[in-house]
Every structure is written in C-alpha cells, then in structure tokens.
Amino acid sequence: MAAPNFRLPVHPPNADWGEWIHLAANGDQTALARLYDGTSRVVFGLILRILQDRAIAEDVLLDVYLHVWRKGATYSMNKGTPLGWLLTIARSRAIDALRSRTTRASLQQDPLETTDVIADPSPDPERNSAISQRRVFVQRCLQDLPPDQREVIELAFFSGLSQQEMANSLGQPLGTIKTRVRLGMIRLRKSLLRYQEEL
Numbered sequence: 001m002a003a004p005n006f007r008l009p010v011h012p013p014n015a016d017w018g019e020w021i022h023l024a025a026n027g028d029q030t031a032l033a034r035l036y037d038g039t040s041r042v043v044f045g046l047i048l049r050i051l052q053d054r055a056i057a058e059d060v061l062l063d064v065y066l067h068v069w070r071k072g073a074t075y076s077m078n079k080g081t082p083l084g085w086l087l088t089i090a091r092s093r094a095i096d097a098l099r100s101r102t103t104r105a106s107l108q109q110d111p112l113e114t115t116d117v118i119a120d121p122s123p124d125p126e127r128n129s130a131i132s133q134r135r136v137f138v139q140r141c142l143q144d145l146p147p148d149q150r151e152v153i154e155l156a157f158f159s160g161l162s163q164q165e166m167a168n169s170l171g172q173p174l175g176t177i178k179t180r181v182r183l184g185m186i187r188l189r190k191s192l193l194r195y196q197e198e199l
Contacts, residue, residue, distance in 0.1 A: 017082035018075065025072030036065055039083055042169045043090045046159045050094040053101075060097050064090045081147060083169075084154035091158060141191035149184030152177055 017038065023031035043064060048057040067089055068075075079085050142150050155161045155169070163181060167174040 018077065021068055021072040021075045021082055021085075024068050025070070025075075032065065032069060035068065039086055040065075042083065042159075042161075043086055045165075046087055046161075047090050047094045049160060050091065051098055051101075056097055056101070057094070060090070060093045063093050067093075077147075078143065080142070080154055081151045084151060084158070087155065087159040138192075141188055144191060145184050145187055149180050149187065152180045153184045153188065156181060 017035060020031040020035040020038075024035060040061065044057060044061050047060045047064075048054060051057045051060065064086065068086070075082070075085055080088065142153065145153065151170070152166055155166050156163075161169065163177050164174060166172075166181075167177045170177070
C-alpha cells in the first residue's frame with residue numbers, strides 16, 4: 001500500500017470501521033481498502049511523528065494493516081474504538097521500529113568489549129507488577145467512559161493528537177472535541193481518585 005493521500009477524508013460518514021476490521025480479517029480486500037482509506041492519514045501521522053523518517057514510517061504503516069488482515073478477528077470494542085485500536089498498534093510498532101533502529105546504531109558505534117557493562121534498563125519484577133496493575137485499572141476506567149469521550153482521550157494521550165488534529169481527523173467541530181475531552185477527563189479523574197483511595 002502506498003503512503004496515505006493526505007487529501008482523503010479521515011472519517012467518512014456512517015463508516016463502520018469495526019465491521020471493516022472483521023471483514024478484512026476474513027479476507028475482504030474491499031473492506032481493508034476502505035479501512036485504509038478512512039484511517040491511514042491519522043495512523044501514518046502518528047507513526048511519522050514517532051519515527052521522524054518517512055520511509056520507515058511507510059513500512060510500519062504497511063505492517064499495521066497487515067496486522068489487521070491477519071489478526072483483525074481478535075478486535076473487539078472492549079479493546080477501544082476501532083481507530084483507538086489501530087493507533088495503539090501503530091504506536092507499538094513505531095516504538096519497536098525506533099528501538100530497533102537505535103539498537104542497530106548503538107551496536108555499530110560501541111566496541112564489542114563494552115557491551116557486557118551495560119545495565120539492564122527494564123524495571124524490576126515488583127515495579128513491573130505495579131505498572132501492570134495500574135495499566136489494567138486505567139484501561140478499566142477508560143472502558144467506563146462513553147465511546148465518544150473514550151475515543152478523544154485515547155487520541156490525545158495514546159496518540160498525542162492535539163484537539164484541532166482530533167477535530168480534523170474525526171470530522172467534528174473543535175468545540176465538540178473540547179467538550180468531549182473535558183467531560184471525559186472529569187469522569188476519568190473521579191475514577192482514578194477512587195483507585196488512589198483503594199491503595
């Protein structure tokens with residue numbers, strides 16, 4: 001697939017992206033093409049923002065939609081909105097590509113004899129457990145939000161889109177996006193405060 005045409009509409013009316021994901025996973029090329037045309041602009045923008053390299057970003061973009069083709073049957077609304085799910089995959093793949101590129105560059109620069117003195121940067125098991133518990137709780141809090149509020153929160157915090165970028169991407173007035181973000185944040189804050197009280 002070519003890099004997305006930035007003049008394409010990102011949010012065509014009445015598009016059922018969730019259905020297109022499942023149809024694509026069952027081999028429907030037309031559904032995959034529609035999903036790509038409707039979402040690739042935002043997905044590519046996120047990938048490019050992370051990688052700062054158009055050629056690598058195009059490879060990662062292709063990888064995201066190959067994942068939909070192969071694993072789209074695993075998608076459900078419990079994992080977030082269709083666009084949020086795609087952006088989560090895109091962010092993960094882009095970060096993997098960034099780490100891979102950084103690791104290759106580091107290995108090319110560092111002499112082999114220095115590699116055994118590099119400390120393991122990953123968190124210890126106890127910290128991993130705490131992070132995992134927090135992640136599960138935040139996901140549960142997000143699921144309690146109305147879908148329209150959850151979508152903008154996911155776009156803002158997991159994909160780094162500004163409110164204007166969200167308005168453009170979702171085809172909604174900026175005021176509507178601001179209201180959804182504000183209401184979503186109020187509800188999310190209340191849920192997270194309950195979590196802190198439980199600790």
